[in-house]
Amino acid sequence: MGRIVDRPVTVAVLAQALGANVVGDxxxxxxxxxxxxxxxxxxxxxxxxxxxxxxxxxxxxxxxxVREADTDINAATKIVHPAPHAAFAKALDVLFPAPAVTxxxxxxxxxxxxxxxxxxxxxxxxxxxxxxxxxxxGTVVHSHASVGAESVxxxxxxxxxxxxxxxxxxxxxxxxxxxxxxxxADGFGFxxxxxxxxxxxxxxxVVIGNDVExxxxxxxxxxxxxxxxxxNGVKIDNLVQIAHNCRIGDHxxxxxxxxxxxxxxxxxxxxxxxxxxxxxxxxxxxDVIISGGTLVTTTIDQPGRYTxxxxxxxxxxxxxxxxxxxxxxx
Amino acid sequence: MGRIVDRPVTVAVLAQALGANVVGDxxxxxxxxxxxxxxxxxxxxxxxxxxxxxxxxxxxxxxxxVREADTDINAATKIVHPAPHAAFAKALDVLFPAPAVTxxxxxxxxxxxxxxxxxxxxxxxxxxxxxxxxxxxGTVVHSHASVGAESVxxxxxxxxxxxxxxxxxxxxxxxxxxxxxxxxADGFGFxxxxxxxxxxxxxxxVVIGNDVExxxxxxxxxxxxxxxxxxNGVKIDNLVQIAHNCRIGDHxxxxxxxxxxxxxxxxxxxxxxxxxxxxxxxxxxxDVIISGGTLVTTTIDQPGRYTxxxxxxxxxxxxxxxxxxxxxxx
Amino acid sequence: MGRIVDRPVTVAVLAQALGANVVGDxxxxxxxxxxxxxxxxxxxxxxxxxxxxxxxxxxxxxxxxVREADTDINAATKIVHPAPHAAFAKALDVLFPAPAVTxxxxxxxxxxxxxxxxxxxxxxxxxxxxxxxxxxxGTVVHSHASVGAESVxxxxxxxxxxxxxxxxxxxxxxxxxxxxxxxxADGFGFxxxxxxxxxxxxxxxVVIGNDVExxxxxxxxxxxxxxxxxxNGVKIDNLVQIAHNCRIGDHxxxxxxxxxxxxxxxxxxxxxxxxxxxxxxxxxxxDVIISGGTLVTTTIDQPGRYTxxxxxxxxxxxxxxxxxxxxxxx
Numbered sequence: 001m002g003r004i005v006d007r008p009v010t011v012a013v014l015a016q017a018l019g020a021n022v023v024g025d026x027x028x029x030x031x032x033x034x035x036x037x038x039x040x041x042x043x044x045x046x047x048x049x050x051x052x053x054x055x056x057x058x059x060x061x062x063x064x065x066v067r068e069a070d071t072d073i074n075a076a077t078k079i080v081h082p083a084p085h086a087a088f089a090k091a092l093d094v095l096f097p098a099p100a101v102t103x104x105x106x107x108x109x110x111x112x113x114x115x116x117x118x119x120x121x122x123x124x125x126x127x128x129x130x131x132x133x134x135x136x137x138g139t140v141v142h143s144h145a146s147v148g149a150e151s152v153x154x155x156x157x158x159x160x161x162x163x164x165x166x167x168x169x170x171x172x173x174x175x176x177x178x179x180x181x182x183x184x185a186d187g188f189g190f191x192x193x194x195x196x197x198x199x200x201x202x203x204x205x206v207v208i209g210n211d212v213e214x215x216x217x218x219x220x221x222x223x224x225x226x227x228x229x230x231x232n233g234v235k236i237d238n239l240v241q242i243a244h245n246c247r248i249g250d251h252x253x254x255x256x257x258x259x260x261x262x263x264x265x266x267x268x269x270x271x272x273x274x275x276x277x278x279x280x281x282x283x284x285x286x287d288v289i290i291s292g293g294t295l296v297t298t299t300i301d302q303p304g305r306y307t308x309x310x311x312x313x314x315x316x317x318x319x320x321x322x323x324x325x326x327x328x329x330x
Numbered sequence: 331m332g333r334i335v336d337r338p339v340t341v342a343v344l345a346q347a348l349g350a351n352v353v354g355d356x357x358x359x360x361x362x363x364x365x366x367x368x369x370x371x372x373x374x375x376x377x378x379x380x381x382x383x384x385x386x387x388x389x390x391x392x393x394x395x396v397r398e399a400d401t402d403i404n405a406a407t408k409i410v411h412p413a414p415h416a417a418f419a420k421a422l423d424v425l426f427p428a429p430a431v432t433x434x435x436x437x438x439x440x441x442x443x444x445x446x447x448x449x450x451x452x453x454x455x456x457x458x459x460x461x462x463x464x465x466x467x468g469t470v471v472h473s474h475a476s477v478g479a480e481s482v483x484x485x486x487x488x489x490x491x492x493x494x495x496x497x498x499x500x501x502x503x504x505x506x507x508x509x510x511x512x513x514x515a516d517g518f519g520f521x522x523x524x525x526x527x528x529x530x531x532x533x534x535x536v537v538i539g540n541d542v543e544x545x546x547x548x549x550x551x552x553x554x555x556x557x558x559x560x561x562n563g564v565k566i567d568n569l570v571q572i573a574h575n576c577r578i579g580d581h582x583x584x585x586x587x588x589x590x591x592x593x594x595x596x597x598x599x600x601x602x603x604x605x606x607x608x609x610x611x612x613x614x615x616x617d618v619i620i621s622g623g624t625l626v627t628t629t630i631d632q633p634g635r636y637t638x639x640x641x642x643x644x645x646x647x648x649x650x651x652x653x654x655x656x657x658x659x660x
Numbered sequence: 661m662g663r664i665v666d667r668p669v670t671v672a673v674l675a676q677a678l679g680a681n682v683v684g685d686x687x688x689x690x691x692x693x694x695x696x697x698x699x700x701x702x703x704x705x706x707x708x709x710x711x712x713x714x715x716x717x718x719x720x721x722x723x724x725x726v727r728e729a730d731t732d733i734n735a736a737t738k739i740v741h742p743a744p745h746a747a748f749a750k751a752l753d754v755l756f757p758a759p760a761v762t763x764x765x766x767x768x769x770x771x772x773x774x775x776x777x778x779x780x781x782x783x784x785x786x787x788x789x790x791x792x793x794x795x796x797x798g799t800v801v802h803s804h805a806s807v808g809a810e811s812v813x814x815x816x817x818x819x820x821x822x823x824x825x826x827x828x829x830x831x832x833x834x835x836x837x838x839x840x841x842x843x844x845a846d847g848f849g850f851x852x853x854x855x856x857x858x859x860x861x862x863x864x865x866v867v868i869g870n871d872v873e874x875x876x877x878x879x880x881x882x883x884x885x886x887x888x889x890x891x892n893g894v895k896i897d898n899l900v901q902i903a904h905n906c907r908i909g910d911h912x913x914x915x916x917x918x919x920x921x922x923x924x925x926x927x928x929x930x931x932x933x934x935x936x937x938x939x940x941x942x943x944x945x946x947d948v949i950i951s952g953g954t955l956v957t958t959t960i961d962q963p964g965r966y967t968x969x970x971x972x973x974x975x976x977x978x979x980x981x982x983x984x985x986x987x988x989x990x
Contacts, residue, residue: 002556003534003535003555003556034555035554035555035556037556085521086523086528089528092530092533093531096533108440110768110785110786110803124458125440126440126458126474126786126804128784128785128786128804128821142476143440143458144474144476144492144494144786144804144822146803146804146822160494160515161458161494162474162476162492162510162512162804162822164821164839166820166839176529178516179476179494179496179512179515180494180512180549180822180840180877182822182838182840182876182877185820185838185876186838188875188895188897188915190895191749193746195893196871196892196893196910196911197893197895197911197913198746198749199836199873200749200752201749201752201756203663203693203752203756204663205663211526213516213529215518216515216551217510217547217548217569217877217899219840219876219877219899221876221898224695225663225694225695226662226694226695226697226698232526233526235518235520237518237571238515238518238549238551239547239569239571239877241897241898241916241917243897243898243916250526253520255518255591256518256571256573256591257589257917259899259916259917259934259935261916261952274571274589274591274609275589275605275607275625275935277934277935277953279934279952289975291975292591292607292609292625293625294972295953295969295970295972296972297969297971297972304974304975305974305975306973306974306978307973307974307975307978308969308971308973309625309627309638309970309982310625310638311638311982311985311986312626312627312636312637312638313636313638313986313989314634314635314636315634315635315636315637317990318621318636318637318638318639318989319637320988320989321985321986322639324988325640325641325651325985326643326651328651328654328655329647329650329651329654332885332886333864333865333885333886363885364886365884365885365886367886415851416851416853416858419851419858419860419861422860422861422863423861426863438770454788456770456786456788472806473770473788473806474786474788474806474824490845491788491824506846506859508842508846509824509826509842509845510824510840510842510877510879541856543846543859545845545848545879546842546845546879546881547840547842547877547878547879547899562856563855563857565848567848567901567903568842568845568848568879568881568901568903569877569879569901569919581856581857583850583857585848585921586901586903586921587917587919587937604901604937604939605919605937605955622921622939622955623937639957639968640955640969641957641968642954642957642966642967643967643968644965644967645949645951645964645966645967648951648966648967648969649967652969652971655970655971655981656971656981658981658984658985659977659978659980659981659984660977
């Protein structure tokens with residue numbers, strides 16, 4: 001059985017919420033949701049990819065969200081929608097509504113007397129909010145999270161447990177910042193000297209737009225002099241490194257383990273694949289896709305997809321290939 | 331001098347615990363342990379690799395664990411065992427017994443009234459345990475760690491300081507979860523829309539088997555609909571990314587900085603090298619070795635070792651090689 | 661406008677602190693600092709790279725730090741110094757002095773009765789210090805940071821929020837350890853057995869020299885038997901993995917997302933680029949530069965720069981190149 005919903009909903013009610021039609025019994029109660037592959041009786045699932053038609057026909061799901069062209073599929077009840085995946089995503093919001101935020105500052109939290117906390121915000125035990133910081137309406141600061149001095153969290157943000165926001169970091173509305181994310185640590189700025197590396201004070205801040213999500217254990221450094229800037233609607237996965245002075249355009253998505261070196265400028269609507277790396281002081285224009293694992297070493301000024309990945313093979317074949325590559329340098 | 335043991339033990343007592351024989355004085359007290367290379371008088375060390383025989387002969391260790399074939403080596407006292415490395419590992423458990431867990435819930439912890447904490451568990455200061463969570467016998471939740479609502483930690487687990495377990499994460503017995511590890515954050519799931527990326531609720535959970543170790547700052551995301559699943563005996567190093575819906579088979583080991591994209595299925599007894607990356611929606615069969623730094627882009631259905639790494643050279647040679655590679659695409 | 665200084669300073673006072681000359685009005689007050697690119701009236705900026713001369717001539721900065729050769733540049737007031745970048749870095753220290761540390765142990769901290777805290781140290785709310793640990797003069801342990809039993813932090817260190825130091829870790833003076841950094845977690849040490857991987861106790865420690873900076877979410881594992889050792893003046897960026905038993909020489913710098921596998925020895929004054937990886941049990945001599953994204957698979961005993969990066973191209977070209985590479989293994 002899939003994930004049980006908080007409160008069962010009829011197919012008819014759900015279809016209405018999705019602006020979709022029903023083929024079958026609208027009175028059917030949806031008790032749980034599942035992937036097509038693992039669905040069992042009582043489950044809601046969806047099916048959009050024509051390649052999965054055979055699998056869908058065998059699915060034991062009680063209710064399927066399908067395209068018009070697939071209403072003949074073998075399922076007790078169908079919800080018909082032109083974009084089943086998107087409809088399913090919306091259905092999840094209906095079936096698993098976000099729990100209401102219980103406002104208030106825990107007596108076990110540590111909030112500086114000069115911080116301004118909206119009355120509808122929630123500050124959990126062992127959270128800290130520094131001097132002059134501001135926390136917006138409906139925002140939740142979970143346990144073990146910290147908000148540094150003079151930093152701002154907008155409205156309806158979630159700062160998960162153990163996320164740390166340094167001082168003077170501005171974050172817009174509806175941010176979701178996962179556990180272990182670190183926003184505003186010092187950039188990696190040093191000057192060589194006869195006595196070794198001398199630290200260069202990192203006096204810039206971080207400015208993050210609205211509707212940004214930042215994954216677990218991702219780090220976004222503060223600017224050296226100017227700010228590090230993350231645009232609206234940017235989505236950043238886990239374990240991503242954004243170095244000082246980077247500027248990322250609106251609606252760009254960055255997958256896990258990727259890294260942007262210092263002062264990299266990335267345009268809007270880009271997609272940076274997992275473990276891709278961008279060398280510092282480069283510009284990437286709008287609408288660029290960087291394949292996972294690619295190291296970008298020069299500025300990109302044309303939209304498109306860019307790749308640089310060593311094709312993997314069985315190990316023995318690789319040793320031959322690698323020997324040939326080494327020879328080619330002689 | 332090496333690491334001093336908590337309480338000195340005689341060679342005879344240790345050998346008995348290891349099921350090993352003694353050559354030399356069984357009454358010798360072992361005061362400390364060391365690597366072969368750095369051993370000094372009073373140290374216990376081991377020697378298994380025949381290539382290290384010369385080094386072993388020069389070692390100043392008081393006691394050496396050696397194979398039968400090496401009992402002639404120059405050391406005051408030898409403990410003879412067919413697998414010196416494994417015997418040394420066991421000796422460490424004898425010489426450095428895990429400290430007894432002092433049970434109890436710190437008055438400085440925050441435990442929800444509906445959580446169930448085994449009487450022999452220990453909850454340290456500034457740890458949090460959410461509503462309906464369950465903590466098993468002998469399990470330690472260190473300071474600054476959090477366990478979300480309805481999550482379960484089995485028996486004799488260790489959740490180190492600053493590890494965060496989200497809601498509805500099931501963890502088996504004897505798990506060791508290091509500081510900064512994040513289990514159950516939202517997967518990176520978004521739908522494109524005219525207004526930008528729309529978040530897809532991540533309603534699955536995480537299910538982790540018995541005897542799993544998870545390294546520092548590793549993140550394991552919860553499933554989108556179904557669960558993310560980690561098998562029994564899986565060992566995961568530091569800074570590893572496991573995306574939503576991954577399923578990892580029993581006894582697979584994953585080295586540091588590796589990453590698995592969403593819905594990757596990895597078999598049992600695989601070894602994923604450091605910084606290796608596996609693209610999403612692939613299957614890796616049992617008994618596969620992925621070399622460090624390799625990006626796997628297709629399903630693997632044959633056991634064996636797979637590699638895709640650019641051979642490094644001095645930088646000047648590389649520029650010639652790279653130019654040749656670029657030309658090969660024209 | 662750039663970053664506003666805490667207290668305005670005249671050009672004459674600043675120039676004296678820098679040992680520099682003034683061309684223009686020494687009575688000009690510096691109100692803020694900025695990059696050359698974004699500078700506006702009232703800002704201090706600097707200009708060192710001859711390629712930026714055109715940009716500098718257009719800058720609206722009130723005060724520029726320039727080389728002797730550039731005193732003719734179009735700016736109201738110039739501070740003349742042979743090394744403008746270094747002078748600017750020093751100017752930041754003058755203009756943004758580190759706030760004085762208010763000493764004391766927060767009543768909301770948890771400090772073991774046997775820990776020794778210098779009277780001038782500061783322990784913030786929700787920080788923990790374990791049994792027998794020692795915290796030096798002027799050192800700050802921020803909220804949610806932990807210092808394990810018998811660990812030592814030297815003088816004038818900063819342990820940022822959510823950094824975790826395990827037991828028996830020795831850290832020198834003036835360390836800066838950013839949020840989410842984990843020092844002393846167990847190394848990834850297991851022995852194969854018929855029942856699966858058997859954990860090898862990690863009984864070594866970590867020894868860190870003076871003047872070390874460690875970035876956000878970086879992990880440095882404790883040694884298996886001997887210690888993991890980080891030299892003086894080493895600078896480590898974010899999300900870096902240092903495995904057990906590594907030894908890193910003085911003044912080496914390691915950029916973000918890099919990784920060192922177990923028992924790697926790195927010399928002094930090396931520079932390890934971002935996302936570079938070094939396979940275990942290798943030695944890298946002094947004065948080596950590893951390019952970003954390079955995987956080092958053999959010992960390096962000659963100073964110089966080493967590289968192994970697949971040159972990226974547009975995706976279509978890459979498919980041709982990759983096919984050719986695969987063919988070369990047949």
